[in-house]
Amino acid sequence: MKKELSNILNQPAPKKNGFFLQRLSLSAIMTFVLSFIIVLSGLYIIAYRGLAVKKIRSSLPVIVSSLNQIGIDIAYDNIKFSPLFFLPMMQVERPQIYALDEINYWKLQFSELKAYVSPFKSDKIVLTFANNGQITFDNETYTTENAAAFIELELVDNQVNQISLQLNDFVVTHFADIKNLTYKLQRSNLSNTSKDVLVTSWNSFFNVSDITINGLVNYPLSSQLKQLSLQANVIGDFQFEDDFLLSMENWVRNNGFIDIPNLVLQWQPLTMVGRGQCKFSKQLAPDLTFNTSSKGLFKLLESLRNLKLVDNKNIYVAKILLNNKAYRLKDNDDELTITTPISYANGKISIDNLVIKDFDKESSHE
Numbered sequence: 310m311k312k313e314l315s316n317i318l319n320q321p322a323p324k325k326n327g328f329f330l331q332r333l334s335l336s337a338i339m340t341f342v343l344s345f346i347i348v349l350s351g352l353y354i355i356a357y358r359g360l361a362v363k364k365i366r367s368s369l370p371v372i373v374s375s376l377n378q379i380g381i382d383i384a385y386d387n388i389k390f391s392p393l394f395f396l397p398m399m400q401v402e403r404p405q406i407y408a409l410d411e412i413n414y415w416k417l418q419f420s421e422l423k424a425y426v427s428p429f430k431s432d433k434i435v436l437t438f439a440n441n442g443q444i445t446f447d448n449e450t451y452t453t454e455n456a457a458a459f460i461e462l463e464l465v466d467n468q469v470n471q472i473s474l475q476l477n478d479f480v481v482t483h484f485a486d487i488k489n490l491t492y493k494l495q496r497s498n499l500s501n502t503s504k505d506v507l508v509t510s511w512n513s514f515f516n517v518s519d520i521t522i523n524g525l526v527n528y529p530l531s532s533q534l535k536q537l538s539l540q541a542n543v544i545g546d547f548q549f550e551d552d553f554l555l556s557m558e559n560w561v562r563n564n565g566f567i568d569i570p571n572l573v574l575q576w577q578p579l580t581m582v583g584r585g586q587c588k589f590s591k592q593l594a595p596d597l598t599f600n601t602s603s604k605g606l607f608k609l610l611e612s613l614r615n616l617k618l619v620d621n622k623n624i625y626v627a628k629i630l631l632n633n634k635a636y637r638l639k640d641n642d643d644e645l646t647i648t649t650p651i652s653y654a655n656g657k658i659s660i661d662n663l664v665i666k667d668f669d670k671e672s673s674h675e
Contacts, residue, residue: 362391362392362398366390377409378554382407385404387402397425400424402420407445414446416445417444421439434462435460435461438455438459444481451481451482453480454480455476455479457476460473461473461475465496468549469549470495471495473493477490483523484526487519490517491516495511495513496511497511507544507564508545512540513542513543514539514541519536522534528616530576530577533576537574537575542570544567545563546565558593561593566588566589572599577605578608579605581602581606583599583651584599585600594655597653598652601648601649601651604646606647607644610665611624624665631649
């Protein structure tokens, strides 16, 4: 009995502490690896955002120079950058964009603009605007309010591939309420790089809907603009370069133009659809032509005449010409349908080759 007890007492104790130490070591290793990954990811994100910040800093002078060339400038009170992923990559106080032309001056200003980028990718940048701002035009300043406003930039190989603008419930106090405004510009995949073949290099779409205009503002037709949509395609290989005007000149020199396959305007009692083109002269002046089909055009011309926005004599002649081609599409239509070309060139708006508005003539009188 004593021998058996002695054998039991002399047996080595179970290695409980060793097992515990093994578990502890595994936990420590996993914690270390996880911490290392988190720290490394954080450093990677900071470094990646740091590169994105560097790109934005270097791009700002190019953007400002390009805007200046088309008569636009930007300003701000303060601008801050941050590489930390939980903060906006860029924050701008009181950003402003305005026209350099003192005669046709306008300005759009917000209290704040913020730029965000994906933590792991810098190919998408989202710009958000504060809810209050100001817009100035025609020597009047109006305050603005918006429930949602943002611009999204998509980059591919450090070049802009897509630009999207979205405004919802945008209010210009005492002027107009805009329910929805959408604009999208997207690079097209060039299927043919031959200089002898014109291809689409950019596609764009603009749509604004449900605009309520203040009754005290002088405007034609009703106070409800239901829809204005426009699809436009840039024909020819347009390349954005540091010098925007040089890019335009090269594009025009290679017979580039803008094709507009679809135009829709619903502004009661006017309903208009059409398609057209926009070409540019060597001086980069636009030459816009549309083939349109519409109802309510007579009422629009009469409203423009009453507001003294068009040539009274030519409007009278235009109505006679249009009356000869007007027809009733359906027996129960209240408005006649008119198919006619409408164009803008050299500062003049023409209907059926008859000038109804000459902006240059008015400028010379002023």
